[in-house]
Amino acid sequence: MVTVLVWTSFILIARASSDPARGGTLTPFDLAFCRIVGASLVLLPWGALLVYRDRDRGIHQSSLLGVSPLSWRVTATVGLFGGLLYALLAYNGFVFAPAAHASVLMPGSLPLWTALLAALILHDHITPVRALGLGLIVLGDLLVGGRSLIGAFDGGEVWKGDLLFMLAALTWACYSVLARRHHLNAVRATIAITAFAFVTYVPVYTVLLLGGWVHGQVFSAPLREVLFQAVFQGWGSVVVSGITFTKMIQHFGPVRSTMITALVPGLSALGAVLLLGEPLYWNLAAGLVLVTLGILFGIRVALPVATKTIAAQAGSTVARG
Template sequence: MRFSPRAMGLLAAVVTVTIWTGFIVIARASAQRTLTPLDIALLRITGASLVLLPWGWWMVRRRVQALGTSAPPSSLAGISPLPLRTTALLGLFGGLLYALLAYAGFFHAPATHASVLMPGSLPLWTALLAAWLLRDHITPLRAAGLALIVAGDLLVGGRSLLAAFSGGDVWKGDLLFMLAAACWATYSVLARRHAVDAVQATIAITAFACLVYAPAYALLIALGAVTSHLAQAPWTEIAFQMAFQGGGSVVVSGIAFTRMIQHFGPVRSTMITALVPGLSAMGAVLFLGEPMHWSLVAGLLLVTAGILVGVLRASPAPTTPASTAPRRAVP
């Protein structure tokens, strides 16, 4: 059965929103079980590596066979299809720091906060970094959208900062969520600056994270510097984390987001992903029993409105995969 381009675009949109929403709810639920943030990050990288590293090796090998010495440069023993400097730069922010900061945040703050502060603040960081590094112009309408996002973030994070004076540590998670969003925005802007393809970038950051993080993790465990709960966790939990965090959040979500942009364009795609903060917040309330304070509701509405105002500045236009792929944002 062959599906129409519209059906494929709609399917890709549903898959993207579902995985992004599930990432926030499942990551918070995982923080209340056996594994540590470092364990979950390892399983995310391992699960993605099982798919993407053979893919990267095959991609590089096919290019060499077809183009010979004129093939684009690769790195990491032919696993990454990008040059070493680009691989390391993108891998640091998109492969390592994002995962470590995000998973650590879920051990301090609820998923309702993550739903606002991670996907919600991503357009803010991306716009600011793009204006600095890419000289993108921030229009008055986009500036208004960014102001709404800042106001929403302050409503959510401000409550945690006030609670810090009474000994609360939710603000630590809020700060980690904001830093995680900033890291992914940095990766996205750098990917646009270097004009890399989304699939190649995903393979490259996974290869870098695997070859850097896995040995460092093992060394820290051997030295007793960090504690691992992998030995205590049931195999079903380990297999699920590898499948969802690695296979789902990295591989499937990356391909689906790229496909969605190919059909809907970057503007309408951003409007579609504006559903994620609200859906993930409702999921946290329904499935995790988290409370929904008035400040959280107000912040959620402001952030969602800010995203919509920011993308409504232009009419949607179809784009090619190579030009739109770097705009992607995987959870």
């Protein structure tokens, strides 16, 4: 529920901050900067402490000058997808497309990408019922994204945001599957993706801004706005939801975890209508219903599997006792 709440708030706040029509000061790249720096203030000292304790116990697996508790290879792979690409793609998507589109296309398509990647990399089996759910998700995404593609012939740019949202969901699905494949601890994984994003993005963006090569306002915007984004985007979206989401992956697996977020599309779409004044067109409402049904189908098929697994583990424990 914490993950659902933070993800819903992230969609609404990111749209309100990134939409040029709402007069936001910070650019999408500024928001990514605030997100990474805000999270780093908490997670990098935490990572250094974990590395120090590991070395006391004779464990020497660390990277990035001792701030990531994971090896360089794992830090780079999960950090690229879960730390850097996701933020850049999502924030830039909100420039072109409304929050209601993000509600369907980001958390909505996440189970689709995760199921496909889990089948390819983890050799998970896609049951007929789950395949039906994934088919509903595809139809819902097509209803939302298809109309924006048609609008592109009239000079519309919403399709660009829709495409960026879909790619953002794909990168987060890659992180989800990699986290399960490497059996990553929730805290250590969140620290690693933040450390990678900090080392690769913050220095480069700072130099580009100070040199005048890119347009950004993070060093000239009101301090109150920068601090708010650093706290919410960094501490909330990265530290809190990053740890809770990875905990979900540990307990439920990547596919079921992404399907538990079935509440996010509906809540964020409703919030976009009520709080941001966005219209709810028929195709968007229909796509939202189809995506939500598709996610619920996935949850329904995952629950019996999880129950059988728990029962088998309990029986094995009793037999050993």
